[in-house]
Amino acid sequence: MPTTLTVNGRRVRVDAAPDTPLLWVLRDALGMTGTKYGCGIAQCGACTVHLDGAPVRSCALPLSAVGNGAVTTIEVLHQDRRGKALQEAWIAHQVPQCGYCQSGFLMAATDLLARTPVPTDADMDAALTNLCRCGTQPRMKAAIREAASRLHDAAGRREP
Amino acid sequence: MSPVSRRTFLAAAGGTALVLGVVPGFRRLRVLTGEAAEIEREAGRLNAFVSIDASGKVTLVTHRAEMGQGAYSVVPQMLAEELEVDYATVEIVVAEGDSARYGSQITGGSSTVRGSLTQLLVAGATARDLLVRAAAQRWGVPPAECRAERGTVVHPASTRRAGYGELVADAARLEPAPKVPLKPRARYTVIGKSLPRRDLPAKVNGSAVFGLDFRLPGMQFAVVERSPRFVGRVKRFDATASLKVPGVTKVVKVERDVFGHRREGVAVVATNTWAAIQGRRALEVEWDDGDAPAVDTETLYARMREAVRSPGNHFRSQGAASVALERATDVLDVTYETPYQAHACMEPLNCVAHVTADSAEIWGPIQGPDWVRGHLADALGLPLEKVRVHMTFLGGGFGRKAFTDWTHEAAMVSKAVGGPVQVVWTREDDLTQGPFRPGMVYRCRGAVANGRVLAFEGTMAGQNMNAQEPGSDPRAFNRDVVEGIHEGWFDAIGHWRFGDAPLEAPIPVMWWRSVYSSTNAFAYESFVDELAAKAGVDPFTFRRRHLRDARVTALLDRLAQVSGWDGRAKGQGYGLALTHCFGSSAGHVVKVRRAGSGVAIERVWSVIDCGLAVNPDGVKAQVEGSVVMALAAACTHEMTFAGGVAAKRNFDAYRLPLLRDVPPIEVHVLESEHPPGGAGEPGLPGVAPALCNAIADLAGTRIRRLPFDLARI
Ligand code: FES
Numbered sequence: 029m030p031t032t033l034t035v036n037g038r039r040v041r042v043d044a045a046p047d048t049p050l051l052w053v054l055r056d057a058l059g060m061t062g063t064k065y066g067c068g069i070a071q072c073g074a075c076t077v078h079l080d081g082a083p084v085r086s087c088a089l090p091l092s093a094v095g096n097g098a099v100t101t102i103e104v105l106h107q108d109r110r111g112k113a114l115q116e117a118w119i120a121h122q123v124p125q126c127g128y129c130q131s132g133f134l135m136a137a138t139d140l141l142a143r144t145p146v147p148t149d150a151d152m153d154a155a156l157t158n159l160c161r162c163g164t165q166p167r168m169k170a171a172i173r174e175a176a177s178r179l180h181d182a183a184g185r186r187e188p
Numbered sequence: 189m190s191p192v193s194r195r196t197f198l199a200a201a202g203g204t205a206l207v208l209g210v211v212p213g214f215r216r217l218r219v220l221t222g223e224a225a226e227i228e229r230e231a232g233r234l235n236a237f238v239s240i241d242a243s244g245k246v247t248l249v250t251h252r253a254e255m256g257q258g259a260y261s262v263v264p265q266m267l268a269e270e271l272e273v274d275y276a277t278v279e280i281v282v283a284e285g286d287s288a289r290y291g292s293q294i295t296g297g298s299s300t301v302r303g304s305l306t307q308l309l310v311a312g313a314t315a316r317d318l319l320v321r322a323a324a325q326r327w328g329v330p331p332a333e334c335r336a337e338r339g340t341v342v343h344p345a346s347t348r349r350a351g352y353g354e355l356v357a358d359a360a361r362l363e364p365a366p367k368v369p370l371k372p373r374a375r376y377t378v379i380g381k382s383l384p385r386r387d388l389p390a391k392v393n394g395s396a397v398f399g400l401d402f403r404l405p406g407m408q409f410a411v412v413e414r415s416p417r418f419v420g421r422v423k424r425f426d427a428t429a430s431l432k433v434p435g436v437t438k439v440v441k442v443e444r445d446v447f448g449h450r451r452e453g454v455a456v457v458a459t460n461t462w463a464a465i466q467g468r469r470a471l472e473v474e475w476d477d478g479d480a481p482a483v484d485t486e487t488l489y490a491r492m493r494e495a496v497r498s499p500g501n502h503f504r505s506q507g508a509a510s511v512a513l514e515r516a517t518d519v520l521d522v523t524y525e526t527p528y529q530a531h532a533c534m535e536p537l538n539c540v541a542h543v544t545a546d547s548a549e550i551w552g553p554i555q556g557p558d559w560v561r562g563h564l565a566d567a568l569g570l571p572l573e574k575v576r577v578h579m580t581f582l583g584g585g586f587g588r589k590a591f592t593d594w595t596h597e598a599a600m601v602s603k604a605v606g607g608p609v610q611v612v613w614t615r616e617d618d619l620t621q622g623p624f625r626p627g628m629v630y631r632c633r634g635a636v637a638n639g640r641v642l643a644f645e646g647t648m649a650g651q652n653m654n655a656q657e658p659g660s661d662p663r664a665f666n667r668d669v670v671e672g673i674h675e676g677w678f679d680a681i682g683h684w685r686f687g688d689a690p691l692e693a694p695i696p697v698m699w700w701r702s703v704y705s706s707t708n709a710f711a712y713e714s715f716v717d718e719l720a721a722k723a724g725v726d727p728f729t730f731r732r733r734h735l736r737d738a739r740v741t742a743l744l745d746r747l748a749q750v751s752g753w754d755g756r757a758k759g760q761g762y763g764l765a766l767t768h769c770f771g772s773s774a775g776h777v778v779k780v781r782r783a784g785s786g787v788a789i790e791r792v793w794s795v796i797d798c799g800l801a802v803n804p805d806g807v808k809a810q811v812e813g814s815v816v817m818a819l820a821a822a823c824t825h826e827m828t829f830a831g832g833v834a835a836k837r838n839f840d841a842y843r844l845p846l847l848r849d850v851p852p853i854e855v856h857v858l859e860s861e862h863p864p865g866g867a868g869e870p871g872l873p874g875v876a877p878a879l880c881n882a883i884a885d886l887a888g889t890r891i892r893r894l895p896f897d898l899a900r901i
């Protein structure tokens with residue numbers, strides 16, 4: 029049944045059953061494969077997207093619950109200054125290994141910086157409950173700190 | 189793949205490109221000229237693994253998978269050293285599965301670097317030499333007055349320069365030098381640098397194409413209901429309800445070959461993954477389990493505990509360990525247990541298959557494309573050249589994606605559908621179907637005298653991964669019983685004996701990152717610590733006393749230094765372990781502290797000697813990842829079985845560590861003149877024993893069974 033939703037600022041029509049998780053709508057109906065499937069039960073965070081700016085695990089969010097909410101995915105993360113800073117810091121610290129979990133981590137980390145511009149280790153521990161099998165966690169905290177401080181400096185320059 | 193057993197082959201293609209390849213069976217360097225197609229015909233199996241075209245673009249065919257280890261950077265990095273080009277400009281083409289061209293393509297055994305360094309250096313040097321000579325000839329100067337830098341040949345005396353592209357046609361007409369001298373290590377400018385990985389931009393913006401992201405026009409999606417037990421056949425199935433689910437197009441019985449055993453399933457094909465999953469929920473299947481034993485964890489371990497009481501079927505020994513232990517007054521006799529484990533790659537198994545009446549093509553996260561190709565050709569009755577296998581990025585591999593069962597099954601589904609299909613394993617399928625790392629029980633007996641090991645006896649019980657095919661003898665000696673042990677121990681101990689008491693069970697088992705070392709090390713390195721305690725000797729001193737080799741000593745010294753071992757007091761919660769596998773040695777110190785009713789890991793220090801580290805930061809990342817994976821296998825997850833079925837179905841039960849569970853990990857990569865060893869696996873085995881040795885130091889509690897709960901010590 030056709031449904032209209034807003035993804036990355038565009039109105040799109042999809043033909044999918046209302047119980048279809050947003051994850052599969054993005055991946056199969058819209059061909060946006062940057063959002064990953066890892067568990068299907070909201071445990072791993074690989075499928076994290078933003079709904080109206082807040083992180084959600086799209087594998088557990090039926091299409092019928094998306095409504096008029098604005099969905100934002102990894103494909104446009106660079107348009108967000110925090111997202112972009114994190115992507116750059118991720119590369120500077122060579123965080124990803126296989127890379128499969130990283131979309132989800134970056135979506136979650138972007139939300140963390142939006143809420144907590146200078147997060148402590150404890151803030152990161154609480155906010156990032158995604159899973160990574162390759163063991164890239166040791167590099168993430170340093171990368172988040174770097175992104176936070178770059179954003180802070182940039183903000184300082186804008187408002188002297 | 190072993191570079192020494194193969195021959196470097198050079199050819200010039202039609203004056204438009206310089207092509208270098210390795211062709212098995214060629215006895216010496218040869219030059220062929222003409223069009224590429226002609227060369228290919230003449231050479232029969234030309235493996236064009238490096239080519240430079242008239243624009244100067246360098247293309248490198250890599251036959252290894254990128255599964256997180258940085259292959260797409262480290263491979264061009266090795267070529268760039270002698271070719272004198274910027275590694276970042278080398279275009280990478282991922283090879284299809286073709287063992288006649290590339291030899292073994294299995295990305296396993298930590299082989300990406302150590303299997304291809306020499307080849308890539310020789311290829312780079314040979315091509316560079318031709319280009320330099322072509323330039324020298326053009327300018328009428330001696331080649332020795334010219335040099336190559338960043339894709340250009342320069343003649344400093346006359347300041348003339350020519351790009352590789354301009355020189356390619358002339359270079360192709362020259363006879364390649366049979367042996368171009370390679371740079372001494374000291375002059376390396378590219379190898380040994382922590383150059384950034386080239387695949388990471390695509391891995392932070394969602395554009396990297398993993399197997400699950402691969403799409404073909406008209407492609408359908410399928411999931412497969414497989415017997416929850418490991419030996420079931422489909423007795424009957426009813427697809428009526430499945431076919432009513434909107435989007436479901438077909439329901440069909442399929443099979444796959446798991447180590448030579450036929451396994452059946454029922455595939456539900458649909459226009460999208462979710463519809464396929466829903467259709468599968470509605471499916472009714474009746475299984476015929478035959479008379480397969482309904483194994484469960486308790487009975488399996490009871491059998492293994494029993495098995496290690498006897499000396500085992502086979503053994504490797506020196507001296508007379510049992511006699512020495514009989515005579516010894518104080519014998520330590522303990523048992524260690526390690527769990528079954530799933531690989532749990534973040535990207536579950538999947539692949540896209542497109543099978544037609546006379547061809548087959550597969551795209552997916554494949555660790556062994558040449559194996560998949562050969563297996564599919566057999567299974568489908570197609571000639572090898574009609575089967576094409578393509579590797580996408582792998583969202584983790586760890587050994588699981590080296591096999592051929594799931595690609596076989598996907599081909600069956602595509603054949604039945606008559607079009608391209610992506611077969612997706614749900615997380616539940618991925619965790620419960622195996623193959624698993626086998627569970628193990630080790631009995632260790634030993635005695636000390638004069639501060640040294642007098643005798644050491646180890647008996648391992650568990651399923652033999654090397655003997656699962658029909659006709660193979662599961663009771664054959666498993667020589668991997670000593671994998672992971674530092675060789676020095678065999679010289680240092682007068683009396684030792686390592687035996688194997690194989691367990692027969694219907695559970696498919698297979699390589700899991702660092703293979704047998706991942707469990708052997710827990711037993712043996714914990715036991716060495718227990719013997720050191722018995723001898724009343726510091727664990728570092730105890731190991732140094734036995735292992736005299738200069739490389740081990742250097743590693744232990746560095747580890748003691750970075751971890752502050754000498755300044756610590758006993759009982760502060762420091763633990764040590766040292767292992768060797770896949771060509772590299774690694775040592776770890778773990779520091780724990782009290783936390784509530786349990787302990788917390790404060791820090792892990794790791795030192796690896798992997799010989800020449802082509803990309804030290806890449807090695808570091810591999811060791812960090814190994815430490816995290818090892819801690820997870822020690823503390824957060826295990827696979828259990830009940831009634832013949834794998835009982836942990838998803839990440840709510842098979843728990844992986846969260847960010848907060850991962851301690852700071854400090855990795856040091858030793859600089860070394862030795863040839864490269866592996867990096868992806870050797871950092872894993874020593875972590876669990878170092879952790880348990882630390883807990884014994886802190887709390888006096890000796891942990892001999894994994895996994896265990898850190899919160900309750
Ligand atoms: S796939 Fe959604 S949380 Fe794992």
Ligand code: FES
Nearest residue numbers: 126127160161162
């Ligand atoms: S980078 Fe591989 S799962 Fe996280």
